[in-house]
Amino acid sequence: MLNIDELKFDEKGLIPAIVVDAKSKKVLTLAYMNRESLAISMEKGLTCFWSRSRNELWLKGETSGNYQHIVSITADCDGDALVVMVEKDGPACHTGADSCFNDVVYESEDLHEFSYAGLMELIAGRKTNPKDGSYTTYLFNKGIDKILKKVGEECTEVIIAGKANDKKETVYEIADLCYHVMVLMIEMGISLDDIFDELASRHVIDHKVKQEKMTN
Numbered sequence: 001m002l003n004i005d006e007l008k009f010d011e012k013g014l015i016p017a018i019v020v021d022a023k024s025k026k027v028l029t030l031a032y033m034n035r036e037s038l039a040i041s042m043e044k045g046l047t048c049f050w051s052r053s054r055n056e057l058w059l060k061g062e063t064s065g066n067y068q069h070i071v072s073i074t075a076d077c078d079g080d081a082l083v084v085m086v087e088k089d090g091p092a093c094h095t096g097a098d099s100c101f102n103d104v105v106y107e108s109e110d111l112h113e114f115s116y117a118g119l120m121e122l123i124a125g126r127k128t129n130p131k132d133g134s135y136t137t138y139l140f141n142k143g144i145d146k147i148l149k150k151v152g153e154e155c156t157e158v159i160i161a162g163k164a165n166d167k168k169e170t171v172y173e174i175a176d177l178c179y180h181v182m183v184l185m186i187e188m189g190i191s192l193d194d195i196f197d198e199l200a201s202r203h204v205i206d207h208k209v210k211q212e213k214m215t216n
Helices: 035-044 116-128 135-142 144-163 167-188 192-215
Strands: 015-021 027-033 048-051 056-059 068-075 082-088
Touching: 027 035, 027 048, 027 082, 035 048, 035 056, 035 068, 116 135, 116 167, 116 192, 135 144, 135 167, 144 167
Parallel strands: 015 082
Antiparallel strands: 015 027, 048 056, 068 082
8 A cells, every 4th residue: 555655746835636436437627735634635535725816725516515434545557646435415516416527528439438337317207208119118117027027027027147157248238228127117117226235235234254264
């Protein structure tokens, strides 16, 4: 683990800190830290930056309540930039946006970004703004029983493909299952964060169990 003294601050005593949402992996903001703000961040477990415009320390969330709880801080290979993984209490941007990075400068016509959050948003849109001919809208219109039936059918398809040891077909069926489970999540008001938090809590429990086994 690196010591602060091993990091390379610039001629103004600053180091860029890229803040990333630990759950969604979305880049939230780019800010700067000096030795003091980095030390405060590590002591409090909350992001603290150096404001270049105000020339003062800036504890994120101190006035807005949108604190950023630090999960980890990692330096790059040269030790002159940081990635700060956080769990946030609210928007990262002063405009009220979730992230400071929202204005598209370039977008490829051939390559497309995919995220579970983006897919969830698309599925939710088919519920709040029904679209004729949409299979997703059809499922929402049919209701919970139809959605659950499809989840059950897709579970069976995954089992059949897995039992046949057909990797390609199993991947296809798992994707179908994931989609229908996400429809169920939207129908029941379950978010990706709900699942993330549940899985994270199980990881902690599993880690504790492993430790107990090692000490016994």
